[in-house]
Amino acid sequence: MKTIYYPSIWISDLHLGYKDCKADYLLDFLNRTNCDVLYLVGDIVDLWSMKRQFYWEPSHYKVLECIQAKAESGTRVIYIPGNHDETFRHYVGRSLFNVEVHRTFIHTTSAGKRFLLLHGDDFDSATRYNKLISIAGDAGYDFLLFLNRWTNRIRRIYGGHYWSLASWIKNRVHKAKEAIAAFEAAAIHEAKKQGVDGIICGHIHQPALKVSDGIVYCNDGDWIENCTALVENKDGRIELLHWSDIQHVLHTVELARPPENKASQAA
Template identity: 75%
Template sequence: MKSAEQKAKYPAIWISDVHLGYKDCRADYLLDFLSAVETDVLYLVGDIIDLWSMKRQFYWHPSHYQVLNCIQQKAANGTRVIYIPGNHDETFRNYINQTLFGIEVHQQYIHVTQANKRFLLVHGDDFDSATRYNKIISIAGDAGYDLLLFLNRWSNKIRKLFGGNYWSLASWIKARVHKAREAINAFEDAAIHEAKKQNVDGIICGHIHHPKIKVCDGIVYCNDGDWIENCTALVEQADGKIELLHWSDTHTVLDSADISNISSPLMSNDDAKPKKSAA
């Protein structure tokens, strides 16, 4: 554990799609990340615990408990922790607008950055209808994803034997499959549309395991990625700049957005209040 003097400090951090309880969760890298940072607000943007996977086959590595304990300790030590349940941990949506063990639970939330920009926070499964072509493709996609993660797991074991760093084979393959790219683009378009609808400057989500920052039609789209394939998180700097970090054997800033010059929509009187789920 790093000392407080060594830790990077951020006004806000976003992580999602950790999938604790799933064998391919990279809890080791996440623990290293959480021990290296401090933040005023830690946002858990869904699929932190993979209840779906645990119903199929129970799996719980000791490091998965350590992740939960680390988050709980941050909450106990003064970090505000806001949890937006996803589809894999949707059971916790029964506790919307309540506080569990010092952690606030919301359906969605508005974060106001240090640059006074308003970001809508959602997990992203509300946008599934924009990316599903038919049931057959959906089923094939699930089976194909399991195969991708199998290949990802073994390719990195081999890379480690030869002294290589962690690298996401799964993401590399997905980026080259036409249907996958098409689905990702459709998801991003749906998220940007929702941000416009809710009159905010940007949107932060997870769900599709595709980390990215981009600006489209004056809306900042941010996806914090996951801790299965990519090991990524979003962080806000003191000036309001948002960065996308990769955290495995190597630590890299993948992308960033200086949002201070982006024109803001008209501000509402409720700009910092949690909002109900999108229709």
């Protein structure tokens, strides 16, 4: 199997242990990519869901096994626990099975741009619609995922590819759009406050890659609805990838390299 190399990859909101986790697509992504650094930006295992009802498919174990194999074979794996796996925040500053656990992290791209990494539940209090931001486990969201599940079963029967009905509906609900905008504004404000060039987060299951008010806002999405990941290319570009039946680039941001100084140019 031919693999694609990226210096850095970001994934979050896998929600292993939840019935709507798209573990098969995720496994395909992990097996067909390799990187120097793999960032796990929270909600990797859905402890909230497993407390309500235990659910664990063999494919979910294979995802963890694949991540562990990468960590043991030289990939630096950095884990930033989210709200659904917040138990692991007790291990911040330590290493678990060759996986580093951090509360937040600063990533510097090959273009010299600094990005703040965090899960994103820090911004719940900054949004006016807290329940919409804490969507996983919410009854309304569960119903959207139920519709999503059956819509895609019918689409497969007729030869259609995976498509997120849940995301389509959410993007057309006015209050949900307001909550997403408030979350993004809070994230951008935090990036400016910390003096970084951009921010990378997850949490709201809303993949995005854009420049706003001079800050590069990146949300790597999820593996419940959208099946998305962020990657950094060798030339410094950051891309948002969709990975299900058909893989394609959703968005790209070019990050200009800093100019060389006169001494290096003379050399």
